[in-house]
Amino acid sequence: MSDGPPMREPTFLVLTALAGEPRHGYAVIEDVAAMTGGRVRLRAGTLYAALDRLRSDGLIEVDREEVVQSRLRRYYKLTAPGERSLAAETTRLRTQAAIAEERLRLRGITLGGATA
Secondary structure (H helix, E strand, O other), X not given: OOOOOOOOHHHHHHHHHHHHOOEEXXXXXXXXXXXXXXXXXXXHHHHHHXXXXXXXXXXXXXXXXXXXXXXXXXEEXXXXXXXXXXXXXXXXXXXXHHHHHHHHHHOOEOOOOOEO
């Protein structure tokens, strides 16, 4: 697991979107919205700032570029350090969720709002 601070949710979601396959910016925005049931809607400026930061941190890289309707479309993919970082954060979140679930269960509360 990572010794660094927890990832911010938008970072986690962008890395998760790129874990499936290389994607261009708008496809990342759409995938994040789909993954979160529309709860998180990344704005283009926020996304591209995050992509630039993740690139400079070595967690993602440009996979390829293409021109679509006279506009450059850049596809991004995870790097090996990005995969490790996402895996570490996934483990951290899973561990924290298991602790919360167990404590709720001890109070007679199960996930989904039903009581034991």
